[in-house]
Amino acid sequence: MSAPAGGRTADRQRLVDLGDEVFAVVNGDGGMGLSNSTVLLDGGRAVVIDTMLLPRMNAPVRKELQRRNATAGLVVNTHQHVDHMGGNGAFPEARAVAPAEAARALGLMAQDTSFLPRLMPAFASELAGLELRLPEPVDPHTLPLPHGAEARVFRNAHSIVDLAVWLPRQRVLVAGDLCFHGVTPLAVHGSISGWIGALDRLIALDPAVVVPGHGEVTGPEALHALRDYLKGLWATARQAADEGATASDAAAVARSFDAGTAGGWREPERSALNVRVALGEITGDPLPLGPPR
Template sequence: MAWLTPNGGWGESNTALISGQGCSLLVDTLWDLPRTTAMLTAFGPKLESAPIRRVVNTHADGDHWFGNEMVGADEIISTKSAARSMKQHGPGQMKYVDTVSMVFRAISRLPLPNRADWRVAAEYFEGMLRPFDFTNIKPALPTDTFSGRLRLDVGGREVMLIEVGPAHTSGDLIVHLPDARIVFAGDVLFHGTTPVLWDGSSRNWIKACERIIDLKPETVVPGHGAIADLEAVEAIRKYWQFLRTVVHRHWEKGRSASQAAAHIVRSDEFLRQPFAKWDGQERIVINVYAIYRRLMGRKRSVSVFRRLRLLREAALLAQDIVDD
């Protein structure tokens, strides 16, 4: 059973319940406690006969684990790498983002020539955070971690956890349920919405897509967007192949990452592609920067300050795309 949050935008993530004889496993929780509670209530009838013993977190982004504490599971499982990152990027950081959006709003009221840009950025941040309630979240971190692969028995059903990061983030995993031919892809799959790459690797993201394709699932549940199949996985693979090729060209011409992103998103070769119709095109700013970082040989994770700057740039590009 899957729990889907339309439309797959910022924080609108999916979860899934795998039930066997007498127990269940939950793949991911949601960004805040009220949403996680609503999801658990909806799963309620199933949980009476098969309570959740384990939670698996597919990666360290808050929209996939901040609700962990509501489940009361015996075990919370992630990759070693994701667990490290979850310790660094806890719910406390959301207050910081909230403060930044208030600062942007305050700057937009000053008599500055570019005040409109600050207003656009403030609105983007507010729109991202408004539907969520980040109060009272106590981080429930993984109790069990692994690297590589981990086989689980969920009430007689085989469930394989396969580490595929660094792809979308440093510690991504996918969940394979062979008896139902389903893969729960976490944020390796965004469906109908532009993927976002912070400090993972576009090259490994392509490999992660290939690993899903090799498992030959009939159904793939994305981290964001509607339930999909391998066609959607193939589409994400093509997005990264395309972006890597064109970004290299701009890099060789000495353009900055933001110049390259603005250029690519308006280019005919981009607009001809099926992914030009996905929501959230402005995320290309973040994605191009991530590819540039690899070209520059930077390996450390992207700082919170840099993330906020990139989100501000994405907000401005989103506005430009609407104006074009």
């Protein structure tokens, strides 16, 4: 099933109406620093799932909430990465929360954010002065989500913990960064094998519409494509490790990896880092979990 059509609301951003008081804002092409946001409406109250990198990026969300006479009551950050929670300050009226492990990781990251302008140079000037509004740690299963929405928690997948929101009646999956669509994924804080397992569970839900963390709203085919990519990458790393490769050989191993159709996705250079993560996982030499220096 194809995703519903939407109309442009701002430069490079697009509002996608998913029906039944659910909408998403797709942010640009989904490249570095450009993540999506999803809103669940419940009368005059709204739950905002992820707030993108910067408060200004949420202008289409706030405009649509105003049009619908609704106010954000709850902001949910799906995981620990700043491009999904840096915009929390756009919703000062709402309670902001995240899975407990993610909230703790964000608290540590916020102690020194000097790496952010280097990590995302396209937004360097704004990141240098960004005041982060950190989420409270919660058990996602206790969140008051409308429409019968269900919190699904996955540990050691894309990151140390990832939250997806499943709306069974509409068969809409808000996947966060468990799904990248048309963009090479990034597993720097995660587990390749754990991510494959998480995708198995998400595919088993049989969603009709998937809102990825990055890229256009799509269907279940994006989950299958991402799983195929990760399985191929894992197989390449496993074979290399069996032949004696270590994590320090990741660059050479990555050159032998055939990404198939995923080779045409944006940010293809990320595959080298993903191979490093896979080799580290297989050989017991994982990447450190702290921010890049």
